[in-house]
Amino acid sequence: MAATLLVAVPAQAATGAGTSPELVVPADPVVLAGAVEPVEIVVPGAAAAAHRISEAGVVVGDATLDGGSMRVFRWQDGAAAEVLTDVDVDSSAVDVNEAGQVLVQTYRPDGSAGALLWQPDGTVVDLAPEPLTAYGWDLDDAGRVALNLTDPGDWQTHAALWHDGTLTRLDDRGGASYVGEAGALNARGEIVGTVVTDVGSRAVVWRDGVPHDLLLPKGAESFAEGVNEHGDVLGTVQRDALTRAVVWEKGRLLRYLVHGQVERQRFYDLNENGVAVGSVGDTRESMQAALADRRATAFLPTLGGPTGTAYAVNDDGVVVGASTLDADAAYGHAVAWVRGAAVPLSGRVDDAEPVNSAALDVDEQGRAVGYVQRRDAGGGLGFDTRAVLWELPGTVSRS
Template sequence: MTIPRFEMPFGITLRVADTCCEAHQTQIWRIPMQVKIAARLTAASLALMSLCGASLAQAPAYTVQQVHPELAGMFGNSFNNKTRIAATIKNKKGKYVGAVCAAATCTEVPALAGAPKGSITSVRGIERLGHVVGNSPTAQTYAHAILFDGVETRDLGAFPEDDCGGCSLISYAHGINDKGQVVGSSQTANGGFQAFVWKDGVMTKLPTLGGNGSEAVAINSRGVAAGSAELDEFTRESHAAIFRKGKVQDLGVLGTGSGSTAFDINNFDVVVGDSTTDGPNGVRPFIYSAGEMKQLPLPANALNGSAYRINDAGWVVGGYLPMGDSHGRAWVNDGHEVYDLNSLIPAADQAQWIINGATDINASGQILVHATKPSDLQTIYTLILTPTAN
């Protein structure tokens, strides 16, 4: 069994007696210097418990909470530790718009000032204060990356490569960390899109792996971003990538696969995503750590699947397509086993819901999912699954 390696601050080494694991060896945990000690130790402890503790004896279990039952068609994209959700909702005019949702209310994210009447926004990422990022039409009707702080929608601009400082170029924001760093992609003068990181009004272009395009979708508290980048300008093949201090790192592929994409990165620089493979199952989920990409298991009846989010305890959530079924299912991996989330909720909820996909997991282990009802496979609902004590 492989235990994650973490770096402690100031060169201190934390040794954890691995008495619960099969080799009974002493393991070394090295935790990143920039993350607060208390949070790191908590995450390390949770990870060790998930690998060696009670989770080995029994599967996790969850209670189910429907988010805003009155909002049929709500789709939660991401959430923070206070369960504030960056979501897509259907407003009173019947339009699907970006919103920030708390337990009792949803606040629609307004379009940028000057945008055409009736313009709608889309939101993707959220940070601890509930600020969200996404995109909105501009006065020139081009979509621009935005940051909404609960009061004002701010235009983050685009690469200034046209004759008007980026006004005629398109940009999208996908992720934000708790330091206010935003990542996404912006159109370039040649018409392609390239990854960026934005901070305090400055949008900085991130490199590719040799091609014309790249995209950053998530950024951790250390300012390390994850996404994908093209290898060359001819095949336009892309690999999962990490962007660190203005440089890009190719994470590779599974087996002899041809392409991969990263979807999330935690504060220990562990990355998850999906990759094509050399086998018959098409796309499979991966986890990347300490210079190595490994394939994550899927439930036994899976045709293919992806890993979408990872928390600092190393729990991963994603989705898969069962063989012989056209509707997806959600899964969680606790660092040791993979489970279909539909099997981890109470029987009464299993009769009411089909959990089709997991979109986020927070530090508390709560999972944001989208679901349908057995009697209505077309309408999407958002649920929060909260772990119960075993």
């Protein structure tokens, strides 16, 4: 079977309105036989799901304890999983860095939220003490945290940066602001997000605390979600009730990720080569996993069903996510895409057949993490989820 080229059509020439590639449908999709077997991450409690993995192999996720409360766990190969039980409220894992620091989201009994930094030595730092409400979105290897704050004094949301014990609100021109939700920080010190004022919403890059507007077509609003080390910014542009996924290359040239009037465009991750992954479709029932680079945007092959979603991509272009198996499937199953081929990721743990699974993150070594959901003893879908890790093959051979 011939290999499938994912990105083969040149983008249109750059204009002031940005470039807009065609959407490529692979003519000969490759789905490999066999599946990569999972390694269960054994976490105390009734259920668990893994969300992120660092380049050092530290995995973080959420554990549902026997009493029903939710806590963050941290795990590394060769060690037992740690569960953050010193915090008496529900919590979930947002991010982990190379040092093993974990960004934790907490949910307080009064309905407000907080953000914590769980240190490798087990201590916990409160990033925004009450009465502030805080939502953390990104943690970098320098220990900087991008987060959104709400002060009861004005009930506006404001983008902020926490670093080394100092919480700094970013300049939002007297309005409101938000940091991006898909990796708002890079090592150059840039922070991406959105400033909202009387004139609308504008995607910005904060440098040294000062917001700089990204290129915007006339009559449109824009939103920035993530940034890589080259300054490429992932986001959206909204005009005439249509929201389009975009990348601002090096913060300047505007590149549309999908050609034409496609109703739903959701991209979740951007790698260091400017490759973005997500899902595209006109309806929820037609959403397919997609990969976009500087030349074209292409659908990724499914595992046999009509829909799929790509959640993460590493710098080698290995993509992970979920796909349906057939037209009647109600749930997705974990999948990786390696060199254009769909690689099934088995969800079989303790020899039990999975009902639902997904791979949510992948590191540069090809280790993917996610979850497997199984039916409970009564045959229903409850909280029987397991945190898992898959080691993806380094090469994919095709005949």
